[in-house]
Amino acid sequence: MNSYNKVLDFAGEHKKYVEKISSLTELKNKTILDVGGGSGLVAHYLAEHNPKEITVLDPSQDMLDKIETNCTRVCSSFQDFISKKKYDIVVCIDSLHHLSEGFSKQEGREEVKKGLKKILTLAKERVIIIDPNIYTLKGKWIDIQENYLLRINAEFLVEKDYNELLKDYSFNLEKWRHYYVVVVDLKK
Numbered sequence: 001m002n003s004y005n006k007v008l009d010f011a012g013e014h015k016k017y018v019e020k021i022s023s024l025t026e027l028k029n030k031t032i033l034d035v036g037g038g039s040g041l042v043a044h045y046l047a048e049h050n051p052k053e054i055t056v057l058d059p060s061q062d063m064l065d066k067i068e069t070n071c072t073r074v075c076s077s078f079q080d081f082i083s084k085k086k087y088d089i090v091v092c093i094d095s096l097h098h099l100s101e102g103f104s105k106q107e108g109r110e111e112v113k114k115g116l117k118k119i120l121t122l123a124k125e126r127v128i129i130i131d132p133n134i135y136t137l138k139g140k141w142i143d144i145q146e147n148y149l150l151r152i153n154a155e156f157l158v159e160k161d162y163n164e165l166l167k168d169y170s171f172n173l174e175k176w177r178h179y180y181v182v183v184v185d186l187k188k
Contacts (some may be wrong), residue, residue: 001188003086003150006043007051007158009140012174014041014042014044014045014093015045015129016177017042017093017094018042019047020176020181021045021046021091021093021128021130022049024126024181024183025089025125025126025128025183026053027049027050027089027092028049028050028051028083029050029051029052030051030052030088030089030125031052031053031055031085031087031088031089032046032051032053032054032055032087032088032089032090033050033055033057033083033087033089033090033091033122033123034046034054034055034056034057034091035057035090035091035092035095035096035119036057036058036078036092036093036095036096036098037056037057037058037065037067038056038058038060038066038093038095039063039066039067039094040056040064040066040067040068040069040071040122042068042091042093042141043049043056043071044068044069046066046069046091046167047069047071048115049121053071053072053098054071054072054076054087055071055072055074055087056072056073056074056165057074057076057078057081058073058075059075059077059078060075061075061078062142064077064140065092070163077117078099078115079099079114080120083098086123086124087122087123087124088123088124088125088126088145089123089125089126089127089128090119090122090123090127090128091127091128091129091130092119092127092129092130092131093128093129093130094131094132094179095128095131096112096115096116096131096132096157097112097131097146097153097154097155097156097157098128098134098152099111099112099115099155100112100153100154100155101126101153101154102153103153104153104179105153105155105157106129108153108155109155109156111155111158111167112155113157113161116129116165116166117165120138120169120184120186122157123184123186124156124185124187125185125186125187126184126187127182127184128181128183128184129180129181129182129184129185130176130179130180130181130182131157131179131180131182132178132179132180132181133158133175133178133180134156134158134164136175136177136178138177138178139148139156141176142144142178143156157180158180158186159173162180162182166182166184167183169184169186170184170185171184171185172185180182
């Protein structure tokens with residue numbers, strides 16, 4: 001693992017994300033899209049589960065260049081991403097709220113909701129989203145850090161939003177640590 005990723009993953013968060021994902025679904029021989037995959041830390045740990053293919057989507061070429069895992073790298077904003085391919089599993093780890101960047105508060109909230117709907121169209125079997133629960137202490141700290149210190153206008157979905165947006169799907173929402181874990185089963 002390169003020095004950038006070692007610093008970024010000093011607390012082992014990304015490994016914990018993948019441990020949670022692997023407890024929810026089989027990863028072996030699956031095609032996986034990692035939305036907002038950045039420097040590839042989630043992909044690094046996903047690769048340990050022998051998927052058929054991993055594709056990392058991120059708007060930053062600098063971040064994609066840091067990836068050491070054997071995977072497909074796609075440099076695109078999620079809003080501009082077009083794929084004729086459907087993936088067995090789509091994961092969006094600690095990045096759904098970033099779809100609001102560059103938009104006003106109301107527009108940003110709508111972008112996040114549209115993003116969630118688009119994610120559902122890219123998966124064949126399952127979608128797994130892990131994003132901060134701002135009603136926990138650490139989740140609130142992430143909200144403060146991103147919205148007030150970094151000023152990136154992060155819009156976080158809450159339980160009510162997920163229930164409304166996913167009402168027509170078979171899904172499970174779990175509060176895990178300081179996150180919501182949303183699993184949408186598209187095979188049912």
